[in-house]
Amino acid sequence: MSKKVLQLVSVSILLLFVVQCAKRGTPTGGPKDETPPVLVRADPPNYTTNFDRKEIRIYFDEYIKLKDISKNLIVSPPMDPKAQVSPQGSASRYIDIQITDTLTPNTTYQFNFGESVTDNNEGNEFPFFKYVFSTGDYIDSLNVTGVIRDALLQKPDEYVTVMLYEADSTYSDSIVYKDVPRYITNTLDSTVVFELTNVKEGRYKLVAMKDDANNYTFQPDKDKIAFYDGFIEVPTDSVYVLRLFNEQLKSETGRPKQASAQRIAFPFTGNPDSIDVKLISAKPEGFERLVTLKKGQDSLQYWYKPQVETDSLIFETYGNKQLLDTMYIRKRGLKPDSLQIQSVSSSLILEEPYLFNTTIPVVAVDTSKIKISRKDSTLVEAFQVNLFPEKLQMSLKFETEENESYSIQMLPEALTDFYDSKNDTLNFSASTKAYGDYGEYDLTLQGAADVQHIVQLVTEKGDVKREIIGAPGTTVFQFNRIEPGKYYARVIVDLNENGKYDTGNYLEQKQPEEVLYYPDLLDLRSGWYPKNTFILTQE
Structure with a gap:
């Protein structure tokens, strides 16, 4: 065998060995890519003035995706129709924005992408990217900042929308039901703070909503709302605290349904204590009725006796003593209720x-x-x-x-x-x-106003386990025989002294009653008797 052939055989064996080694221990690559995408350029450039284009392209150094764009992207002021933004679902080296709305003159617009821009491979975020332009000669640059709280719960919702409405000659409080705001932002999913940027000097109404429909209008049956009393003047260096609440819905009754031989169910919304149901059909001698509501149910139960010998019944429903509706129901031959x-x-x-x-x-x-x-x-x-x-x-x-x-x-x-x-x-x-199987707990309120307070022990899910109502001047609240568990102490400032939490009302510009949480979680165990002092401070 020649020397040349031997060399070829040796090289072949060496290559085979290298390939086999590669198969056995294929490297998984170098260090994980943790570098976010880099903005290369935008057309037109970011912060362009006298903007008059219908398309914007924003280029990056690698393929990017837009994550949860419907939640993260905030366009302020809102556009109608909405701008078309891509990519959605696929990857691209650029963001494309198609504008079909007629832009308002001398206005600063902002596309705030939140945490949506990520690279295609590792999901590294290019956080809080904003594209800003003005249809006028300059970019508005004032800010409004604040904090979102929940009026009743310990933690506020995610993705709360914060809005500014111009308080001009056309403003009325009902604007939140029908018109979009001038400026908007949101709190995303990991923070309770907000910042409205690129705001023009002026007078505004500050409102926040948990707006699941993303239509920037208030729907009381679906949305939470918060508002700042009065108006704010921009520029401002104040930090505004907004407390989200569900309004007490208007008292209404739905279509009744026969539930048993002598019981009719009336679906309702609003305060059940304000609703009354009256049978206006001819009643037999000795007629009696009783209206009940079981905790957690959304229908009033109308019980009556004796049986009314007609094919149908006519009812009137009232809310706050005002006639709501007249309703007819055809009777069916259902079985009577039985006592259990x-x-x-x-x-x-x-x-x-x-x-x-x-x-x-x-x-x-x-x-x-x-x-x-x-x-x-x-x-x-x-x-x-x-x-x-x-x-x-x-x-x-x-x-x-x-x-x-x-x-x-x-x-x-x-x-x-x-x-x-x-x-x-x-x-x-x-x-x-045994008494020793329970815990006890004392909470002392310090700095409390001379009004009635309600102190509750609530679970981490917000369920009320124990409650004490203290008359004005009460400072020490003692809970006895508490089942071991984890609780938060919640204090309701019961200004109207009706023994319960009262929510707010936007049109009446009525704030909800103040609710304060002792900051530390109470991990109560058998035989424990902790005592805490809660220094109350109003926001």
């Missing part, structure tokens, strides 16, 4: 009443037919029964002891429901824990 009683829980909290839910309002009780016994079979002699027919609930209150088991027996005819039906024999079991 169910305990809310098998656990009985010391010194707390024992609750029951009922399927029909219970209107009378014979306490001689209710027996409560301990685990040693001795009877509990003293107890109290409270009926809440409008809520379809009842309760038993008696002196309880630690680590005790109780048997509750309701003999036949102990309970009478709205239809004069009686119960069969009912048996329930409940047990208590």
Whole structure:
């Protein structure tokens, strides 16, 4: 074999070895690319004045994508029709903007892309990129900054839209229902602060909305809203705090539906306490009715007796004593309701009443037919029964002891429901824990105004577990026998002293009642008795 052939064989073997090694340990590449896209140029250039074009192109040094463009992109002032922006879904080396709206003279426009611009491969963001131009001789450069809060919840929503309306001769508060604002921005998904930039000097109404429809108009049945009292003057160095709230919807009733032989369901919106239902059909002698609402439901239940011997019923509904509607319903041959009683829980909290839910309002009780016994079979002699027919609930209150088991027996005819039906024999079991199985908590309010305060313990999801209403001047709120868990202490400044949180109303320019959260999460455990002092400061 010649020397040349040997060299060729050696080279071939070497190449084969290299290829095999490459197959066994193919490198995965160098360090991960963490460099965001770089803006190369824009046509027309960013911050162009006397702008008169219909198309804008913004070029980058690599392929980019636009992420969640419908949420991230804010065009201010809004355009109608909206500008067409690409790419959407695919990748491109440039952003293309097609403008079809007639632009307003002497106005600064801004395309704020938020966190949407990313490179195609690794998703590295080119954050908070703005393209700005003016149809006039100069770029407006003033700013308005602030913070978004939720009026009731601890954390505000994401992607809250913040708007400025010009307070000129055409302004009215109803503008938020029908017209788009002059300037807009949003809070994106990771911050509660906002900044409106490139604002012109002037007088404005400052409003924020959780606007899921992205139409920049207020829909009270869907949107949260916040507003600053009065108007703001730009330029300003103030930091504005806006509190988002859901309005109490206007009292209205929907189409009724027969739910059983002698029960009609009326869907409603608004405050149920302000709604009344009246039967205007001819009523038989001894006619009675009862309207109930079970917690968490959105329909009022209209119970009536005796049966009305007609094919249809005519009702009138009222909201705040004003006629809302006249409604007809054709009766069907449905089965009557039957009385059922169910305990809310098998656990009985010391010194707390024992609750029951009922399927029909219970209107009378014979306490001689209710027996409560301990685990040693001795009877509990003293107890109290409270009926809440409008809520379809009842309760038993008696002196309880630690680590005790109780048997509750309701003999036949102990309970009478709205239809004069009686119960069969009912048996329930409940047990208590030791005092040491619970926690206790004291919250002292410092700097509180001399008004009524409501202090609540709420879960991380916002569910109210315990509540104390303190008269004006009350500073110490003591919670006893609390189930171990994680809670936040929430303070409602109850200015009208009605014992509940009252929301705001935009047209009335009424702010919601102030709600404050103690900043630290309370991790309450068995046998713990923490105490906190909450220094109240108004925003």
